[in-house]
Amino acid sequence: MAKEASPGIQTTTPKPQTSHIPLFFKKLVQQRVLLLMSAPFLIWLFIFKYLPLWGWTIAFQDFKPAKSFSDQKWVGFEHFKMLFQDEKFIQVLRNTLAMSTINLVLGFVTAIVLALLLNELRFVLFKRLVQTVSYLPHFISWVVAANIIATALSPDNGIVNELLMWLGVIKEPILFLGIPEYFWGINGLSEVWKNVGWNTIVYLAAMTMIDPAQYEAAEIDGAGRIQRIWHITLPGIKPVIIVLLIMNIGYLLESGFEPQYLLGNGMNVDYSENLDIFVLKYGIAMGNFSLSVAAGMFKTVISFILLFAANYTAKRMGESRLF
């Protein structure tokens, strides 16, 4: 499409531009259909993504839901102070970043490896089967998934403990969810189990875009399977990997809420409590909406910085990027 369209536009553009303004209007008229087409989405974007920003004012008030805007008490940066000065904040931030980094790295590596393996499969029926089985957990709600995980890890008759005992690795059942240091790992592995299949989809799609001629050429040149993966498949999906990576880095402060909330307990709270749970406990559960908004703003600002930093780095390295 793009190939066809661009020469068309080029031919209709008038010769050397005399001034910028008339050209702008000329283009405006020429591309009016395209503009009209995007208008509904711009309106949608404005209503749902920009208007709610007005709500940020709540962070600077002692917000009481039933009062009108003019009756609210303004407190400046009081809630931000409370947030940053709370001794748990650093711990909560550490847990958030640690868990999302683990999720990011594990998620990427496992999804790419699984996609590469699936791509190499020639027996279609088996490929379909593996795909379906690995997608399935993605559609289970976290409440159910958390119960499955908790049961599997349980010290009484949990399958993991039984297996390890049978193999002779451990002598006594381990209370996995009761050991705080294990939590990040459990959380990371649960995420992988749940989402690995789903995450492969986009890579598999990217792989189908690679020109088969390249593989043929490589084969004639005597490249083996591993070499083909390394020199053709991986470079072929590199742009996709990088764009996804940039986008995910923007979400680094979103380490998820449900698994930590559902698998967390008093014993592992030092490692399981993340920013979202902290906000729930001290903000929403106590009716302190202002604190929740302050935390939300903090997250947005950090995500913004991370996203731009990642994009800039990609640009510097001469890679494809988001914008």
Place this chain on the structure above:
Amino acid sequence: MIKKKRLLLTAMIVAMTAVTACSNNSGTNNNTEAGTNSGGNGNQAATTTEQSKVQEKVTFSVFNAAGAAKDINSNETTIGKLLEEQTGVNFKMEHLVGDINTKIGTMIASNDYPDLLIPDAAIDKVIDAGAFIPLNDLIDKFGPNIKRVYGPYMNQMKAADGNIYFIPFSNVVGEYIPSPSIDQGAFWVQRRVLKEAGYPKIKTLDEYFDMVKNYVEKHKDENLTGFISLTHDWRFFATSNPPMHLAGFPNDGNVTIDMSTFDAKVYADKDSTKKWLQKLNDVNAQGLFDKSSFVDNYDQYLAKLTSGKVVGFFDYGWQVGNATNALKDAGNDDLRYFPLPVTFDANTKDQYLDPPGFTSNRGIGITVSAKDPERIMQFLDNLLTDENQILSNWGIKGETYEVDENGRFYRTEEQIAKIDESFRETFGFKYFEWNWPKYGNGSSLPDGNSVAPGRQAEVFQMSLTEGDKTILEKYGAKTYADLFAAPDDRPWFPAWSFSKEQGSDAQIWETKKDELTKKYFPKLVLAKPEEFESMWTEYLDQFSKLDTAAYEKWTTDEVKKRIELAQTK
């Protein structure tokens, strides 16, 4: 070029549909607005015609965050139908699914409430948001029964600004009848354990755990669990409350209140808690404690109790009802649990039973969204007649209860068998016996009958199984409550029900204290016995960071306020 045109066409279609979709939306919005407007007018019409003595039927909405039940129209139940005939009011009843704070928080954020709201634990939040209308005038005008029933407590019901924002559920009316079964706290043990030990009198915590230990050791091959504890989420109090009971106090929440000075003392950092945790630590070291107690959720806990593999536990009767009822239905008497009033030492008088109390921080209120508060108030007041209290507790004479020649209410065996969970739903007991203004637990009618069938001696005796009778006989008791000491008079009871403002120091103290105990109790119980002392010191060190003195002072003040009110009544 053809491709391009086709693209444009699709684009146009997309844009068109988007635009029409938008206009459709605004259209429906207008419609719904018009709908609610006309609805409002209709109600106004209803009130005006009401004055001309024509009771037009209306439907109001009520949201109940306190109980789990099927959503239903109240007039689909037998009781609700009769009440509708009396008042013309039907309620669309909705119940909480999921997290209470999220649900109530959403209502507050959108400022859109049902007509009537039972916010349970989120009540402070609702009042704070100004969602309840003041009821003083309405009670004056339409609430003669409310005044009669709540009379002595009217002052306690007032918020700081002098307004009454909600009606608490209950106040005891008439002579107080204690509950014959244990729905409050107790140390429970499987009946087979008592049987094998020859039905000993168990008084102290040491005796209790010795008995549990003996039994588990004798039955090694049965893979038994000695003791488990409930710790999930807000139910953690089942693990943190025992020190209070073991020291001979009823459930006042975070504090024990001295009976001579009326000073409130937090016990979470005192010797009583240390003794309790040390005992659990000890029990754990002997392999009798179920370590997963600290990671299991409520359902897993109930499942374990129902499995028959757990020898003993501490909990409140109402909280384990699902498990104990299932065990009763299963019919194996050996696996059922028996409540014991255990204390630290034999000379302490146990105070497990609740004294008659007035829970002042739970209730039902009319919201700012209510279309017709007057009708609702009339309905609520109408619930509090003797007749309607009999209706919502006993049901219909000849159908769900009988009256003997002395005027005593009782139920026949068939009636008791008939009233199972699904009958309770269709008849409406489930919806009306609790959470509405009512005569409080232990109330009696002028003729001496108990308001609650469960507390009527005739009904209780009838509900006992053979096994129940045998074991009670062995202990020389007629009811389970006979095993426990009678409750002393405590006019402030229960202290956990003192309402706290949103974000107040008392509330924050409670949240932080909960967090601290939830974190350290597992460590203390599961620690190696030789590490217990150092861990306890660490815990005390953390605990000293909380402003406990201020919390104690706040509670003491509230207690004294209530004692004064009780004396002036």
